[in-house]
Amino acid sequence: MDSIQFGRRVHYWRTRRHLSRSEFAALMGKSLRWVEELEGGRRQADPNLSVVRLAALRLGITVDRLLGDPAVLCPGESEIDAVRAVLQRHDVVTGACGDDAEPVSVQVLRRSLVYARTGFQAGHFAQLGTHIPALLVDATRAAGQYRGEDQLEAFGLLSLTLELTEAAAIKWGDTELALVAGHRAVAAAERSEDVVVQASAARHLADAMTHHGQAAAAVAFATAAADRLHAELLQRGPDGLSVLGMLFLKAAMASAAAAEAEDRDPAAHARAAPDLLDEADEHAVRLGGDGDAMWTSFGPTNCALHRVAAHVQLSEGADAVAVAAGIPSPALQGMPRERRAHLLTDRAHGEVQAGLREKAVDTLLEAEALAAEEVVCRPRSKRLVEDLRLLGAGSAEGRLRALADRCGLPG
Known part of the structure; x- marks a missing residue:
């Protein structure tokens, strides 16, 4: 078993045992960072036998069971319900964290967000059901209790956490949950006063609207955000160009979806999709290549990936296959x-x-x-x-x- 599969099995059994990462770190005699890297598959190419034995002992299972066939662990209703329950909590909805608990530092909060985002990009969606609730509470508390620059940054991190919630909910097939998280992300982004975060939140809300059957409205929302923030985003380097380009990609996908779903002038929506994709391509050219600023994976390759998706949405299967075949393998890798x-x-x-x-x-x-x-x-x-x-x-x-x-x- 490779390090990624082993890390996922450790994460699965740790959460089954209701152990926090800090508690498991204490049992293993290691640091919190060590556990994060172990579960993320970043410590070594193959798990060391002594680590495997100790982890199995601390988790109360046999080594064979820990190293058993790594069946895919899909999120269950309990994990999705846990995320929904946190979003419905009074203190998380209002930001009025009335307890005396000390908020985590923005540095710790950012590190936890990076860990969860990295898991998403690796295709590990199930584990987000356990990561997101704590992130939402910690980010909300930090935004509510900090002041000045720390508060602005905390609101930005809260928005990015809500974006992750939206993206995970789309993967889980819960579009209503995605829509709620998307709206909250936009609201928190405005409080952050950061145009990059605002544009990033807008593209996630547009995505949620599209998946929830509000494609035409998503086009209008994404393009309005691009128009409003365009000048400032161009001054923000790769981060700004990346989120601006993603706004046009999400608008293109919404246009393609609207062409299939809207009775009023579907042809106009179909014609708009390639124009919006071309606009995104122009920003990718300005960027100068593929990147991952703000976890966008934005660049020429991601533009091509969205072009494939738009063709599929428009039921143009042969075109989708042709575009996919033309994506250079090194860029895709x-x-x-x-x-x-x-x-x-x-x-x-x-x-x-x-x-x-x-x-x-x-x-x-x-x-x-x-x-x-x-x-x-x-x-x-x-x-x-x-x-x-x-x-x-x-x-x-x-x-x-x-x-x-x-x-x-x-x-």
Whole structure:
């Protein structure tokens, strides 16, 4: 088992035992940072046997069980409900943290956010159900109790945490939860007085609106945010260019969705999507290459990934497959696992639309090998697997049945 799989198993059993990272660190005789790196798969290429034995002992399981087949651990209703419950708490809604608890420092808060964001980009969505609630409480308390520059930064970190909540909720298939988190992120971003954070929150809310069936409104919101913040963002270097470009990418995806969902002038929405993608491309050129400022993965490659997704949304499967095939492999390898797996699932959708169903099964298997949760846990991908079962996949039927079993689909 490699370090990433081992870290995920440790995280799974630690949360099953209701141990915080600090408590587990104390049991292991290590620092909190050590546990964060262990669970994130960043400590070593292969887990040291002494570490494996001690972790198993402290977690109350056998070594064989800790190292057992790393079945994909999808988020359950309990994890999603925990996030929803925190968002509904009075102190989190109002920011009125009346207790005497000392807020965590903005440095610690930022480090926890980076850890969770890194997990998301690696395609580990289930663990966010345990990370996000504590992050939301800590960030809300910090924003409510700090003053001056620390308070502004805390509001920015709160907004970014709410953005992560929105992104995770989309992966979990809970668009209502995503919409609530997206609206809160925009409100916190305004309190931060940081235009980069404001633009970042706006692109996440536009994404939530699109997935919640409000695509036309999402186009208007994203483009209004881009118009309002454009001049200031151009002065903020890679961060500003990246979030500005992402606003146009999300507006393009919303336009493509509106073309399929809106009865009023769908052709106009369809025509607008490539124009918005071209606008994003221009900002990617200004940026000068691929990057990951503000966890956007923005650059020419991510623009191409969104172009594939837009073609799929517009039921232009052959075009989607062609664009995907034209993305340079070295550039794609530089993308986070989540982005690469997302592209593969989009390509699989395009292949189904183009009648290439056997190929679509192999593409989904490739995505599963890269970031399993993107395929076997995400409702969107599971629906595609079910569609393939209904349509038939020729010589890939056996592989498809096995994939459907891993997705938990009824036989």
